[in-house]
Amino acid sequence: MTDTKAQDRVLIFDTTLRDGEQSPGATMTHAEKLEIAGLLDEMGVDIIEAGFPIASEGDFAAVSEIAKNAKNAVICGLARAQFGDIDRCWEAVKHAERPRIHTFIGTSPLHRAIPNLNMDEMAERIHDTVTHARNLCDNVQWSPMDATRTELDYLYRVVEIAIKAGATTINIPDTVGYTAPRESADLIRKLLENVPGADEIVFATHCHNDLGMATANSLAAVEAGARQIECTINGLGERAGNTALEEVVMAMKVRNDIMPYQTGIDSTKIMNISRRVSAVSGFLVQPNKAIVGKNAFAHESGIHQDGMLKNAETFEIMRPEDVGLTETNIVMGKHSGRAALRSKLEDLGFTLGDNQLKDVFVRFKELADRKKEIYEDDLIALMRTTTDPE
Ligand code: KIV
Ligand code: ZN
Secondary structure (H helix, E strand, O other): OOEEEEHHHEEEEEEEHHHHHHOOOOOOOOHHHHOOOOOOOOHHHOEEEEEEOOHHHHHHHHHHHHHOOOOOEEEEEEEEOOOOHHHHHHHHOOOOEEEEEEEEEEOHHHHHHHOOOOHHHHHHHHHHHHHHHHHOOOOOEEEEHHEEEEHHHHHHHHHHOOOOOOOOOOEEEEEEOOHHHHHHHHHHHHHHOOOOHHHOOEEEEEEEEOOOOOOHHHHHHHOOOEEEEEEEEOOOOOOEEEEEHHHHHHHHHHHOOOOOOOOOOHHHHHHHHHHHHHHHHOOOOOOOOOOOOOOOOOEEEEHHHHHHHHHHHOOOOOOHHHHOOOOOOEOEEEOOOOOHHHHHHHHHHOOOHHHHHHHHHHHHHHHHHOOOOHHHHHHHHHHHHOOOOO
């Protein structure tokens, strides 16, 4: 890659509808998949992995229809390293303006033992299947599953074979969430330095979150030269999930000073799609989840609320509007201070003198000790029983 602009552009590959849906219990209906694909396309996702067409008739139908409806995104389907899988995948994605076939095989010792292939036999299978996919489609992604536990020399060898056979994207999956940030970066750097033809293709990073490092590992891979991040909305995915789209996108946006990469994502669409994915998958978002959790822009403690009322930047590193929220949530509870109470009451139409505020504040604290959260109705009731001592 010689174009500096292209070097700074990181492609966002969303696999909510494939790896995300593989999460036990997260199955989505046909209509729900179409809706989510539409939202992903609208928010500027570069590549949508729409499903695994060989897996079921339903998956095939969903991928085909998503391919027909896509406006901007590349539509990708997953296929094992078998001609039948690849043909079925092509039948589904070929309707897209910009189709992609993604084929994979497990290359680590543990994964090689499953199809019982030795290293040479597997290398030959990779050559044949990537060649087959490339004969059908110009845009082919290949993944050595469990790459981070594959012998480095063997990884160099099979990545080179896949590139020579026509793969245009090489994805490096950390299938079991085993790697750490420095190692994730080193692996991409070494592949770029040691595999002939590596500078002609795009390296992707695909991280799972078993040790809670998926976001850090993905960003480290980008710093080392990967230019595609594979991720899901809300980090949905098998076991502890995949890299969360909202986290990598906002990290590169908020810390663009040290991670000067661009994505095509309209971040103001994040909150809406997060809520829709949560609703259709039935997976609730934990309240303290980065970016999209209910508490990500909420403040209860008095010191924080006071700071926020004076200058939002004291306790917020991004604006709620940047992710599609209308405002910061000042939660009234036992940690809240006088300034927040006065501000909240003013929003409700009550202007208080200092003595009156003092009186209401005492009764507010008594109530807050009994109740976890104080709602607007509670404050209005409190004001109704207040006598004006001014
Ligand atoms: O985690 C993984 O290895 C995968 C592959 C199919 C890319 O999801
Ligand atoms: Zn995965």
